[in-house]
Amino acid sequence: MTLGLQLDIQKYDCNLVLSPKIANSIQDDIPLIYVVTATYQRLVQRAELTRLSNAFRLVKRLHWIVVEPDGQISLNIQKLLNSSGINFTYFAQETNPSDQKNAGIGWIRTNHNPAVQAVLRYTKKLSAWPVAFSGRRKYETPIVENGKVVRFSAWNTHRKFPIDMAGFAINVKVLWKYHPRFTGMKDFHNGFEETHFLEQCCTVDDIEPRADNCTKILVWHTKTKKPTIDKIDHNVPKLEV
Amino acid sequence: MTLGLQLDIQKYDCNLVLSPKIANSIQDDIPLIYVVTATYQRLVQRAELTRLSNAFRLVKRLHWIVVEPDGQISLNIQKLLNSSGINFTYFAQETNPSDQKNAGIGWIRTNHNPAVQAVLRYTKKLSAWPVAFSGRRKYETPIVENGKVVRFSAWNTHRKFPIDMAGFAINVKVLWKYHPRFTGMKDFHNGFEETHFLEQCCTVDDIEPRADNCTKILVWHTKTKKPTIDKIDHNVPKLEV
Structure with missing residues (x-):
């Protein structure tokens, strides 16, 4: 099982909505992909989530945590998620606003390509790949030599992992193993x-380079x-954007 | 057969690429949807077309003219289109730059929802529906009374059809019937x-209102x-964005 981005989902304290068909997906034998999208309510929210759902509908065995x-x-x-046909979990959580939100906004802005499933599904521990338009560059990417990541082309390579949140996946077992440490x-x-x-x-050294090395x-x-x-026309039906 | 946006495709004078599987789609008996996307080469081109292709892959019997x-x-x-699995025609055409390009840019910026197929596929002559974030409004929409479009909430309602290019479809027979007039x-x-x-x-009066009236x-x-x-790092592999 693979995860795009971890959030502290154990501590949700609000409404929780599960898709009706979670049970259906259990028996398949390819690894399940979890995608976590931290979103927030705003004018383009449904447009953005519709776009993501279009991509995710093309991916088998994906569970979307919104x-x-x-x-x-x-x-x-909730209606959008229900009608997407994607397995999902939807909940709200009080957060320390800046970090988690920034991470979420970034993630949701990313254009997911169904080809990504091929890249991230069979992650043993940690896989990574190039991301265009992140770090104020044309692209950020791990540099691979002889099948191993040797350095990075990215913003601030003093960071040990200079990787955009859309540029890696981890095997979810990693989360269980290190869970108490993630609370910080x-x-x-x-x-x-x-x-x-x-x-x-x-x-x-753990990084498995993907997207053709x-x-x-x-x-x-x-x-x-x-x-x-510019303006609001009061003489029209109110539509949900 | 239905068309989202008409362009003067008869006069192409450049390279032309057809998808390998056009023939496969002929025998189905639901009406074929044509979508015309006027695109142009720029940094986010592949990202935008990938996003559109995600939506179009979910639609049966769609032919994409790029x-x-x-x-x-x-x-x-061309590689993107080939690997999408969508029936397509791809060509370049010298154009009077402003109008067709503006129209194309607008169209490509639109987030297509597979639900749209249900709205536009069985168009007898002309169908229309609301579009969010067009005309510098939260949404532009035909106003429907008793199943008929009686007026519009839109930018410049002095226009006879104040409709965004993403807000209508026509039956392609209309094109054949009026073809000589469209040259202007x-x-x-x-x-x-x-x-x-x-x-x-x-x-x-021809407008069939869609998206639940x-x-x-x-x-x-x-x-x-x-x-x-910000900057170009010359010490990295050249990747196609």
């Missing part, structure tokens, strides 16, 4: 979430512009 | 492409930010 940051889940998003995650400052998280459980871009860290809205 | 504006198709995009399409000024196009072949948002006209890129 987390709202401010203690409140939305019926609008919340105090990281911006840009250090990934490295602090990974430093607790992995070494650079890190020679292919399969993930883009794009951002959606906030829409410009 | 047009480059400047006389040059790209191997990068290129001189429209910005914001008038849709109305000038539709005025040549349809009346407002225009009460649901299934399409969002979002824009992707141009990535900020």
Whole structure:
């Protein structure tokens, strides 16, 4: 079982919604992929989650964990998840706002490619791959020599793991093994979430390079512009955006 | 057969790439959907087309016509289309730059929802539905009374068809019927492409309102930010973004 991004999901204290078909997916024998999306309520939220769901619907055996940051889940998003046909868990959690939220925003901005499933599904411990448009570069990538990651081309390579949150997956067993140590995650400052998280459980030597030895871009860290809205027409039906 | 957006595809004078499996799709008996995407080469092109392809892969019997504006198709995009499994036609065409390009850029920025297929596939002549974030509004929409479109909530309702290019589909038979008249399409000024196009072949009375009588948002006209890129690291492998 593989995870894109870890959040502290043990401590949810709010509404929790599970997809109706979780049971169906248990018997398949390919490893389950968990994707964690930390989202937040805003104008483009449903557009962004629809786009992600389009990609995730193409991936077999994926479980989507969607987390709202401010203690409140939305019926609008719940309906979207229900109708997507994707196995999901949806809940809200009070958080220390900056770190988890920043991580979540970044993750949700990423364009997931179904090809990614081929890259991350069979992760033994930690796998990594290039991500376009992250770290204010055309791409950040592990540099691979003879099948091993030897260094990184990335923002701030003084970080032990200079990897964007969309650029790695871990086998979920790693989480169980190191679980108590992960409780300290919340105090990281911006840009250090990934490295602090990974430093607790992995070494650079553990990295399995993916995407043809890190020679292919399969993930883009794009951002959606906030829409410009000039005026509100009160003489129209209220539609849920 | 239904079309999202018409372009002057008869006059292509450049490379033309067809998907290998066009023949396979002929025998199905549900109406074929054509989607025309006018794209252009830039940093986020593959990210955007990947996202669109994720949505289109979920739609049965869709034919994707992808047009480059400047006389040059790209191997990068051709590979993307080939590996998507979607039936496609890919070609480049010299165009009068502004109108067709603007129309194309707008279209490609739109988040397509597979639910849209249910809305547009059985279009008799012209169907329309709400689009979020277009016309500098939260949404533009036809206003429906007793199953008929009576007016619009949109930018510049002095236009006969104040509809975003992502907000309508026509039955492709309309194109054959009025074909000679469509040759004048290129001189429209910005914001008038849709109305000038539709005025040549349809009346407002023809509009079949979709998306539950225009009460649901299934399409969002979002824009992707141009990535900020600070520096080029020359000491890394060159990856195709």
